[in-house]
Amino acid sequence: MWTRSGHVRHSVHCVRRVFPGATRQIGARNASRTAVVLDIDGVVTRGATAVPGAAEALRRLRQQQIPFVFMTNGGGVTEKKKAEELCSLLGVDGIDADRMLLSHTPFRPLAERFREKRVLLVGSKDTAEVAESYGFDVGNMAVTSSQIVKALPEIYPWPVTHCTLPPVDVNAADAPPIEAVLIFYWPSDWAMELQAVVDDMQVVSDVLAGGRPLGVGTTGTNGTGVQCAELWSSNPDFLWQAGYPVPRFGTGAFVECLQALWKPFGRSPLEVQECGKPYAVQFQAARKLLSQLAQHDDFERIYMIGDNPAADVRGANSAGDPWRSILVCTGVYQGGVGSNDKEDPAWRVEENLPDAVESILRMSG
Numbered sequence: 001m002w003t004r005s006g007h008v009r010h011s012v013h014c015v016r017r018v019f020p021g022a023t024r025q026i027g028a029r030n031a032s033r034t035a036v037v038l039d040i041d042g043v044v045t046r047g048a049t050a051v052p053g054a055a056e057a058l059r060r061l062r063q064q065q066i067p068f069v070f071m072t073n074g075g076g077v078t079e080k081k082k083a084e085e086l087c088s089l090l091g092v093d094g095i096d097a098d099r100m101l102l103s104h105t106p107f108r109p110l111a112e113r114f115r116e117k118r119v120l121l122v123g124s125k126d127t128a129e130v131a132e133s134y135g136f137d138v139g140n141m142a143v144t145s146s147q148i149v150k151a152l153p154e155i156y157p158w159p160v161t162h163c164t165l166p167p168v169d170v171n172a173a174d175a176p177p178i179e180a181v182l183i184f185y186w187p188s189d190w191a192m193e194l195q196a197v198v199d200d201m202q203v204v205s206d207v208l209a210g211g212r213p214l215g216v217g218t219t220g221t222n223g224t225g226v227q228c229a230e231l232w233s234s235n236p237d238f239l240w241q242a243g244y245p246v247p248r249f250g251t252g253a254f255v256e257c258l259q260a261l262w263k264p265f266g267r268s269p270l271e272v273q274e275c276g277k278p279y280a281v282q283f284q285a286a287r288k289l290l291s292q293l294a295q296h297d298d299f300e301r302i303y304m305i306g307d308n309p310a311a312d313v314r315g316a317n318s319a320g321d322p323w324r325s326i327l328v329c330t331g332v333y334q335g336g337v338g339s340n341d342k343e344d345p346a347w348r349v350e351e352n353l354p355d356a357v358e359s360i361l362r363m364s365g
């Protein structure tokens, strides 16, 4: 379950502490073959509060020159902003964007691939800013549903709010086809986004499969439609826990809605390229970040510390060697150190982050 990590708010801290060696690179000669990947919410933070001892635990890892990065299914902001938010919340410096893997970080290389092609960006919060930071041509080749509806209000006849980008007529005769839909983050106006995405997936016939301006023709409801644009989703979580006591629908639920709406049109279910934990692509990306940080890829152990068995533990267990899953009891999992998750048992269960770090230091010492 994706938890509160996307909703971390700034809090006031009286004292800022700097990690020793915060700007020093770990040299290849003394590089640690142990590395650590940390989930954020439920491990390092709980909502807007730091888990007790979290800053000290991170300092211990730095002192021992054990490379560590953060991997969260949260997003909607740039890696830089997320790192700043975490520093502010922990009251520390020295956590930079190069240690931060968000749910949509694996979309970064897609900017190169789709640089000359039109794509549809889906997501609330700072989705446009995130896409721009990855290199997408936001507002022009990479457009939002709001831009489309601003130009063509008949697509969705209700007011578009919170859109400062210019209108884009994707039905213009010389408009390039939309070739991919990228769901960066939990969208706000589901009705508008669902309509825009399903429009984009439809084709007039097999002959036109591969893309055409949005809204040209329709398949009707005869179940012969062919998916003509790639669909990428950055987060599989159906539910997530916010301030409200009952979990809220997440990006995974949005994709389920898309599948349901596509069903009468398509001859087969929508193909979705999934990112986010527990998918392998996320764990590969985390290892790449660690390698860049450590300046080697010769890891004996990579410990994934997480609170969510279905995301953190399952992903690490599936990744195999050298990954090891450590489940902490300060978030989604509340079973205690004497137990383990039945469906996705962790390699080790620890009470909290400080205990998990001490345990890693003992094992790697």
Ligand SMILES: [Mg+2]
Residues within 6 Å of the ligand: 003, 039, 040, 041, 042, 043, 306, 307, 308, 331, 332
């Ligand atoms: Mg978590």
